[in-house]
């Protein structure tokens with residue numbers, strides 16, 4: 001264990017699962033309703049519809065997608081759209097665990113208050129997203145390498161690396177990502193929800209920048225931070241893996257050449273370049289210069305080749 005606290009921290013998606021149907025639900029529902037300006041009904045806002053259109057996922061540029069039947073296209077869109085909200089919900093669950101742990105590790109009263117409020121925000125965000133999509137299947141977290149990575153970080157890392165990885169990078173990334181989701185949905189209630197989440201995440205991220213800049217790190221933490229950021233960059237460099245997975249299933253499989261062609265069609269290099277620039281900008285804001293230099297030397301900020309990315313994705317999908 002790397003934690004400075006002797007209190008054991010459960011894997012974020014484990015502890016919630018155990019209490020999912022507890023007798024606390026009615027009280028939690030009431031607390032959530034009381035905190036909203038207007039009451040909400042019990043049915044998810046999106047129902048059977050996708051919250052984002054073909055252009056948002058750039059699927060209109062994919063010849064394989066355009067050749068699918070209309071109903072298959074609709075189900076691919078719905079899967080991609082639900083995956084957006086599901087991932088966001090898991091991140092909020094992880095955020096609740098993160099803030100609880102950080103509250104225990106706080107170095108002064110202000111910091112402890114910050115993380116207690118932070119946790120309340122994440123619980124509220126989770127409920128807001130539940131209004132959009134409905135119940136979350138927690139077992140799905142174990143199928144996502146990103147969520148496993150995130151859960152392990154929260155469970156095992158110490159205070160300063162967590163500030164950098166969660167508050168500076170993931171919360172900062174979340175601001176960009178949630179803003180894009182808000183700008184591109186035609187559902188006004190969904191837009192409102194993402195806008196209010198972004199406003200909270202801005203404080204979470206901003207406090208992370210302040211805390212990280214004044215933090216002292218030891219050489220071991222520096223090594224672990226660079227490794228973890230490197231792992232995150234490697235996942236980003238895979239490009240639209242989630243969208244491709246849904247398309248792959250709907251199409252009944254794809255060859256390596258078809259995957260390469262898909263990546264070309266959707267300009268994946270442009271998107272990856274944009275995402276890598278965002279992460280580099282966030283690290284620069286936190287003055288994590290040594291980490292940037294190390295990762296640059298490893299070539300992790302460079303744009304991967306289409307063929308290289310296609311073969312990594314083929315391996316993940318089990319293309320023979």
Ligand SMILES: [Fe+2]
Pocket residue numbers: 092095121122125197201
């Ligand atoms: Fe959140």
Ligand SMILES: [Fe+2]
Pocket residue numbers: 095122171200201204
């Ligand atoms: Fe947050």
